Amino acid sequence: MSQTSAIPAATTTLSTPTLQSARLYLCTDARTEQGDFADFLRASYAGGVDIIQLRDKSIEAAQELELLAVLKSVAQEFGKLWAVNDRADIASLSGAPVFHIGQKDLPLPAARSLVGPSVFMGLSSHDLAQVSAAATDPNADYFCVGPLWATPTKPGRAAVGLSLLEHAAALGTTKPWFAIGGVDLSNVDQVVAAGASRIVVVRAITHAEDPTSAAAALLSRLPALG
Secondary structure, eight states, X not given: OOTGGGOOOOOSOOOXXXXXXXXXXXXXXXOTTTTOHHHHHHHHHHTTOOEEEEOOTTSOHHHHHHHHHHHXXXXXXXXXXXXXXXXHHHHHHHTOXXXXXXXXXXXXHHHHHHHOTTSEEEEEEOSHHHHHHHHHOTTOSEEEEOOSSOOTTSTTOOOOOTHHHHHHHHTTOOSOEEEESSOOTTTHXXXXXXXXXXXXXXXXXXXXXXXXXXXXXXXHTSOOOO
C-alpha cells in the first residue's frame, strides 16, 4: 500500500480557511504517472499544507476542470484553500478561492474583473521593483518572491538569491508573501533567516516518499505567524 492511500479524510470540525494564516503552499502536477492525485492531496493537507495549486501545462482545460473538482472536494474535507494557476477562465469556472498569475500573464485589474472580488489573487515577483509593486498593488492579495534557486519547474528563469527575500521583509508589509523556487528541508532555515515566514514548494513534497511527513517537517521549520 502506498504512503498516501492510508490517509483518511479529515473528520474534525473545520474552520474557514484564510490566506493570512497560510504558511505552506504546494504546487503539484496532475500526478498522471503515479495515479494517486486524490490520495496525494489528502496526504499533503494532512501534513499541514495550507494551499494546494494544480499546475500542469500538459493537460487540457477539460481535464484540468475535472481534476480541480477533485482538488476542491479534498480541500473542503480538510478546510483548506486550493488554487488555479494562470487561467482566469478556469479559475472562474471551477470556483477556485485562490488564483495565481505571473508577470507576463493578464494585468491584475483585468484578471480581477474575471475572477471577481472574493478570490484571493496572487502574483509572482522576480526583482526589487516587482516585489515592491506587488506589496502595494490593491489587486494582489499575496505575492511570491523568487525563484531563490534554479528549479526545473521554471526552466530559463534565473535564480534571484536570498537578498530579494531580505528586501521583501524590509518592506514591512502585512500582505502575505511566500518564498519560492527550490525551497526544501535542506535550505528552509536559510529562507526563514532571510525574513520569510511562508514558503511555496514543489519537489520537496511531490517527490517525497511520505508527503504527510515531508509537509509536517517543512511546517515545523517555519515561524509562527504573529
